[in-house]
Amino acid sequence: MKLSTYNPNNADKIEQLFIKTFSDSEGQSEGEVIGHLVREFMDSTDVNDLHCFIATEDEQIIGSIFFTRMIFESGINAFILSPVATHTDHQGKGVGQKLINFGLTALKENGVELAITYGDPNFYSKVGFSVITEQVVPAPQKLEQPEGWLAQSLVGDEIEPITGKSHCVEALNKPELW
Numbered sequence: 001m002k003l004s005t006y007n008p009n010n011a012d013k014i015e016q017l018f019i020k021t022f023s024d025s026e027g028q029s030e031g032e033v034i035g036h037l038v039r040e041f042m043d044s045t046d047v048n049d050l051h052c053f054i055a056t057e058d059e060q061i062i063g064s065i066f067f068t069r070m071i072f073e074s075g076i077n078a079f080i081l082s083p084v085a086t087h088t089d090h091q092g093k094g095v096g097q098k099l100i101n102f103g104l105t106a107l108k109e110n111g112v113e114l115a116i117t118y119g120d121p122n123f124y125s126k127v128g129f130s131v132i133t134e135q136v137v138p139a140p141q142k143l144e145q146p147e148g149w150l151a152q153s154l155v156g157d158e159i160e161p162i163t164g165k166s167h168c169v170e171a172l173n174k175p176e177l178w
Ligand SMILES: CC(C)(COP(=O)(O)OP(=O)(O)OC[C@H]1O[C@@H](n2cnc3c(N)ncnc32)[C@H](O)[C@@H]1OP(=O)(O)O)[C@@H](O)C(=O)NCCC(=O)NCCS
Pocket: 021, 022, 025, 082, 083, 084, 085, 086, 087, 090, 091, 092, 093, 094, 095, 096, 097, 098, 119, 120, 122, 123
């Protein structure tokens, strides 16, 4: 398995991977929602606000992960991880965790100070995320499941509470995604 930064020429394959993986795990309509989200990331999000990585095996894309910029009034350099997918046939073999760790290392090398995500704490705690409250890190939309609001510092410190509002990229700024 090889991990690398995505190439925009692979956009169609990446979109298909997300549609297939999320349709298999959460149903077709969720597959379409997530496919649309990653397509918008790749087509219309500023390259400075986006990091995407892929896992390949025998030249097939078997996993992918997106990080997009979050803006806080404090000016902290922060990205949110969402979404990540490992192809259904390759799950449970460490690909997801390797992709996340690879992405976090790349972000850190780029000066990112804070990584955020929104999902299952049991999974994301395996790769360094802890549950946080919206008092510590404000969310850009109302959270349907605040127990899944997670973050980790990439500069080794505890997370200092951030005051003021937060903003995510336009593709993610939709109430139904939160
Ligand atoms: C979640 C996902 C990315 C994990 O990828 P993966 O390559 O299967 O994960 P890994 O093999 O690195 O890790 C597997 C571990 O995570 C756990 N895990 C996997 N998916 C999980 C989930 N949805 N919830 C909780 N735990 C999960 C497994 O139990 C396993 O734990 P173990 O190592 O203690 O046995 C993959 O299952 C997937 O694409 N799921 C569908 C899409 C999705 O839900 N994405 C995440 C939300 S954005």
